[in-house]
Amino acid sequence: MTPAPNRSPDHLTLALPKGRILEEAVELLSRAGLPLTLPEKSRALRHEFPGVTVLELRNQDVPVYVDLGVADAGIVGKDVLVESGRTVYEPVDLHFAACRLSLIREVGATSPIARVATKYPRSARAYLSAQGIPAEVVKLSGNIELAALTGLADAVVDLVQTGSTLKANNLEELDVLYRSSARLVINRAALKLRRDRLRPLITRLRELVTPEGAEAGGAAVR
Structure with a gap:
């Protein structure tokens, strides 16, 4: 979808998530020149x-605002991005808010996994299908x-940072579905219409988080 026509090509609208990512996102974007x-x-x-509008949103809404063109770009966790199913351009891993999405059970559990509880049903179903596990997925x-x-469930799929909560509750990680961190995401139409603002921003963020520009490829998320 094309970004809103009432904004000039040199004006950016950014979607940023409330909570733990917001402060670090603002600090990093400020260092990048905004x-x-x-x-x-x-x-x-x-x-x-000057030249920038910031929208504070719930995590889950950031990919929607960017994909539908209300925001030109945003910052959101990879876990939220994957779960959203939205197609956006993802040019930079910002390397903060790191965690992992894992399959978790009670220590020593041996019964077959017939039901899995999670906040991430899309990711859980994809993982279970790939592993050949015909389990029911319950969203909590x-x-x-x-x-x-x-x-309630034989296992859960959830985010893990330090693992201290798992240890305190006699739980353990059986497998890691994928690792997550904050990502810069961009509306594809905006990348063309506002290229003079977005291309330098992408370049500067790459320099700040990966001096060698290791994330130069970018990726589409589906």
């Missing part, structure tokens, strides 16, 4: 800066580990 300084304790959801919203502890 004039961003979000006010503390503000309830505003839209912030205007919070405290995913509890599903394995109460018998």
Whole structure:
């Protein structure tokens, strides 16, 4: 979808997620040359800066706003991006907010996996299908580990950072589905219409997070 026509080609609209990624995203984008300084304790959801508009969104909404062209670019975790199923250009791994999406069970569990609970049903189903495990996938919203502890599910698929929560609840990782971190995502039409703003931003972010430009290839996420 083409970005909104009422914005000039040199104006960017960015979709940034509330929560743990926002502060680091703003700091990194500021280092990349964008004039961003979000006010503390503000309830505003839209912030205007010279040549840049920032939209504060829920994590899950960032890929939607970028894919549909309301935002030209955004920053979001790979886990959210994969789960969204949206097709956007993903040119830079920003290497922060790192975690992994894992298959988790109680320590020593040996029964067949017939039901899996998760916040990430798309990723879970793809993994189980690839592994030849015909398990039911149940979507939950919070405290995913509890599903394995109460018998609601034989295993769970959830994000892991340090693993301390798993150890505290007698759980263990059986496998890692994929590793996640914050990614820069861009609307494909905006990459052409606002190339004079977006291409330098991509280049500068690559320099900041990978000096050798290791992420130069980029990828489409489906």
